[in-house]
Amino acid sequence: MHSDELVESYRQNGFVVLDEAVSPDEVSELHAAAEQLCRDIGQAPASEPAEDVLRKHLCIHHPHKASAAALAALHAPRVVETLTAVIGPNVKAMQSMLFIKPEGKPGQAWHQDEFFIPTRDRSLTAVWIALDDATVENGCLWVLPGSHRRGVLYPDREQDDLRFDCTVEAFDFPYSDDDAVPVEVPAGSAVIFNGYLLHRSLPNTGRRGLRRALANHYMSAESLLPWQSVPAGVHVGKHDYRDIVMVAGTDPYAYKGIEDRARPHSRPDKDGGCDR
Template identity: 70%
Template structure:
């Protein structure tokens, strides 16, 4: 994983078999139809509506592993765990999953660092971005700024009104140019693993009618606290520990705290439905 430590990302070719990719695509349709349970923002589809028409209504489903055993199994996939234990260490927990659909015409996401949104602060935060379609420049693949993770700086964020991006805030004030960015085109079944401090973005899907589906899971060291959310009543933020987690490797030193069910599957806002600002 020399490239990962130097550049902040690496490509894992052929992580999933074609059958595994197809199973995840089928689960994408089932989730967007409401067949796996309630997803905030999803309207159950009629039986005669084609799958493609249903899923193109949405941009991204957050926490699909909560409803889909297939998505949950992918989060703990042996090939993924093997890479994570090499990058993070022997004890690894997951705290989030995101299922991007991004049909033609849907927006991308502006420059950002995952560490800004998921404050692990121990530099163990790692994303595994699994392509369920061939990800190309035309349909909105990932773009990265190689090496931008190395300073360990979390850059400021701001709201924006750029129609190319969804409602997520954008990072700014960093010493890199768009000209330094590299597109990460990967075939379906391959994955991109990247550090939580790496600046990355994706452009809109401007390709012909079709999707750029991707399953993204976030992981960190199970030996570290996760101060995600508000501090406990009467306590300090530094003592907070988000416990809606899944142990995927090793042991959890904080298992005595138990596990909570805090998150619920929901749709990420794009700009068509407004950004609630």
């Protein structure tokens, strides 16, 4: 897909698939990084098999702060080229998440990333990199094409569907499950989607195997990021989360400096936290 076609498809549908976003060698490096992060955070003994170590964790938050491979993926050239085409020349990242979904584990109900990361400028963009072939069977992403275009956040409510491990879901939107499209991608490819796009994932129903993915979030560097708690003495309207990584262009707020607030941590399987 040419750049103009990619941008137009992204604007119309709210997502695009970027083939070979990272190389096979980089996927292997991310596999090794995932194992090492799980071992380090979980203090697993060296003798414990890799799959057993990985299965204890649903998600590693902010892996780019502890893994050179994850940090490199945040800057992947093909990804950054696409981001500058759909966001603009100046792009910052604010988080990374490494998801691990073994067989039998649930997905996450319909939601919009903008609900969790309040940029409000419509530039929030997720890059979901498959580290295993993502299929309907093992819990790939599903999207509602075009659901980003209104630029509104739909209401949320508690839910107890056993297919999903988060208690909150978006609802009362003008789409049905019949409108949903599965986004099956091979390892190394990325699903790039808008922060207002409604999306979900279903359980990994495969007989055995992991479905790993690295999800990174980016936005325009021109906009403030009113995320996380507001420091004492700072007006809410001026709050700008500065634990960021510049991946393209220049930072117009560089005079504020960069903070190091978030720490890499695990969402253990036993906690029943959200997964994708």
